[in-house]
Amino acid sequence: MTVEEQYELNIGPQHPSTHGVFRIKVAMNGETIEDLDMIVGYLHRSMEKLSEERTFTQNIPFTDRADYLAAMSNNLGYCLAIEKLANVIPPQRATVLRVIFAELQRIASHAMANGTLVSDAGAWQTPLLYMFREREKILDLFEMTCGARLTTNYMRIGGVAFEPPDEFYPLLNELLGELPDKVDEYMDLLSTNEIFIARTKEVGIISPEDAINASLSGPALRGSGVPWDLRKAEPYCDYENYSFDVPVGNTGDSYDRFMVRMFEVKESIKIIKQALNELPSGMHKTQIPLALRPEPGQVYYRTEGPRGELGYFVISDGGPAPYRMHIRAPSLINLSLLKQLAVGSSLPDAVVTLGSIDIVVGEIDR
Amino acid sequence: MVLGSLQVPGKDLSELINNSFADTIQNYTEDWVELKIENYLQIIEWMQNDKNIDAAQLSNLTAVDMLDSFEIHVHLQSLDKQKLYSIKVIIDRDAPSIPSLSNLYLGANLQEREVYDLFGINFTDHPDLRRIFLWDGFAGHPLRKDFLQMENANPGLPRFPFEEEGKQER
Numbered sequence: 001m002t003v004e005e006q007y008e009l010n011i012g013p014q015h016p017s018t019h020g021v022f023r024i025k026v027a028m029n030g031e032t033i034e035d036l037d038m039i040v041g042y043l044h045r046s047m048e049k050l051s052e053e054r055t056f057t058q059n060i061p062f063t064d065r066a067d068y069l070a071a072m073s074n075n076l077g078y079c080l081a082i083e084k085l086a087n088v089i090p091p092q093r094a095t096v097l098r099v100i101f102a103e104l105q106r107i108a109s110h111a112m113a114n115g116t117l118v119s120d121a122g123a124w125q126t127p128l129l130y131m132f133r134e135r136e137k138i139l140d141l142f143e144m145t146c147g148a149r150l151t152t153n154y155m156r157i158g159g160v161a162f163e164p165p166d167e168f169y170p171l172l173n174e175l176l177g178e179l180p181d182k183v184d185e186y187m188d189l190l191s192t193n194e195i196f197i198a199r200t201k202e203v204g205i206i207s208p209e210d211a212i213n214a215s216l217s218g219p220a221l222r223g224s225g226v227p228w229d230l231r232k233a234e235p236y237c238d239y240e241n242y243s244f245d246v247p248v249g250n251t252g253d254s255y256d257r258f259m260v261r262m263f264e265v266k267e268s269i270k271i272i273k274q275a276l277n278e279l280p281s282g283m284h285k286t287q288i289p290l291a292l293r294p295e296p297g298q299v300y301y302r303t304e305g306p307r308g309e310l311g312y313f314v315i316s317d318g319g320p321a322p323y324r325m326h327i328r329a330p331s332l333i334n335l336s337l338l339k340q341l342a343v344g345s346s347l348p349d350a351v352v353t354l355g356s357i358d359i360v361v362g363e364i365d366r
Numbered sequence: 367m368v369l370g371s372l373q374v375p376g377k378d379l380s381e382l383i384n385n386s387f388a389d390t391i392q393n394y395t396e397d398w399v400e401l402k403i404e405n406y407l408q409i410i411e412w413m414q415n416d417k418n419i420d421a422a423q424l425s426n427l428t429a430v431d432m433l434d435s436f437e438i439h440v441h442l443q444s445l446d447k448q449k450l451y452s453i454k455v456i457i458d459r460d461a462p463s464i465p466s467l468s469n470l471y472l473g474a475n476l477q478e479r480e481v482y483d484l485f486g487i488n489f490t491d492h493p494d495l496r497r498i499f500l501w502d503g504f505a506g507h508p509l510r511k512d513f514l515q516m517e518n519a520n521p522g523l524p525r526f527p528f529e530e531e532g533k534q535e536r
Binding site: 040041044046212213214215297302309311315323326333336 | 445
């Protein structure tokens with residue numbers, strides 16, 4: 001005779017498979033998850049409230065700390081939103097430099113996402129550090145340009161803060177030369193690995209209809225076969241001039257989301273090479289007033305961050321600080337389907353699904 | 367005016383809505399179309415199903431405190447038609463309440479919980495309306511402009527504790 005009894009299991013808030021201070025409460029029956037409740041807010045720093053008291057320029061460092069694994073992309077989205085609101089046009093050189101840094105950031109972020117996903121799937125540490133090898137070189141490039149590795153605070157309203165130093169370009173070229181081989185090496189190691197396939201194929205399947213209805217974006221949406229990329233759909237920073245493809249998955253399982261990220265790294269390398277070829281000379285920044293006062297109005301500006309649609313909704317009342325700033329955080333909204341995906345599956349599968357969606361807790365909580 | 371390239375100007379969207387629902391539009395500008403609260407759910411549901419508009423995805427849902435009222439801003443988008451629609455609803459500030467979109471869009475669930483937590487706006491028919499970032503029992507709703515005047519609101523420490531007189535050594 002077997003006794004069936006539901007019990008509750010806490011994962012987190014401090015747990016290696018939760019990617020930060022993130023807590024999941026699961027109700028389990030034997031090996032099967034029957035209910036899931038996610039508890040977030042441990043990292044809530046009330047950025048949206050704080051930003052109402054600071055000038056538009058002073059708010060840029062907050063965006064670093066929202067998604068601390070993709071600070072450049074967050075800086076870029078915020079600066080573009082404010083530029084749109086205040087009718088500031090950055091110089092051409094700044095736009096191309098922004099593309100280079102945003103794509104480098106995407107590679108670094110995807111390296112982290114896929115490294116930790118493989119780690120969640122049970123390949124302890126070795127594949128993670130393989131990907132970190134290249135991420136480290138990108139962070140070195142960031143450090144020599146702006147002095148910081150993670151919270152870069154590099155973009156400015158009207159351009160970028162600094163010109164990259166002379167030794168930046170040879171090192172970047174060297175990295176771009178070896179990166180495709182390293183990515184292939186990493187894919188050889190994992191994409192045909194029997195254990196990795198067993199852990200990720202057919203796990204956490206998201207149908208395209210559910211993905212769209214649940215507001216998913218980024219690799220989580222494209223893994224389900226929906227070719228939606230804001231760099232193509234609503235180009236910013238002249239992305240329409242670069243030739244690159246939008247990789248999509250077939251089945252929408254964790255494996256597809258992993259592969260979409262790997263192929264996006266290759267596309268990002270292509271974009272950076274094109275950007276380096278057409279990097280114009282000139283100023284890297286325009287002068288804007290210290291206390292910028294945009295005309296009263298509202299803007300909802302979206303960019304394609306590494307985790308998906310990163311939107312900044314800003315309302316100005318003509319003062320030096322935003323009247324309201326809202327960050328449309330892909331990490332939070334991509335979790336909309338977590339409960340539906342987890343219920344009925346086993347706990348290890350739910351952990352892989354969470355890893356494949358790729359969250360950053362700083363961006364969930366803001 | 368500041369419009370993203372996919373955004374449908376408010377004038378065009380208001381004409382589309384007016385053709386099917388007369389007298390439901392309160393106001394519009396280039397940026398947004400303002401709906402009356404009693405038609406809000408009905409029109410969003412129609413926009414989701416209408417073949418021409420095809421608002422399949424809820425891109426963003428948030429609120430703004432306008433001191434005498436709250437504004438709810440909803441951004442819907444069509445991935446096939448590559449369009450973004452911006453909708454606004456003004457709601458009463460004393461007993462703020464608005465129908466939930468969670469039954470139409472799964473993606474509204476967490477965003478409405480966030481607005482409920484930080485603004486104290488009630489979403490009727492929401493399946494799981496709880497605070498999301500702050501704990502139960504937290505006094506007040508921080509993104510309201512008058513947060514510090516609310517009952518039991520905690521303004522935090524005036525300075526770091528060790529800066530108090532006589533307590534310089536930590």
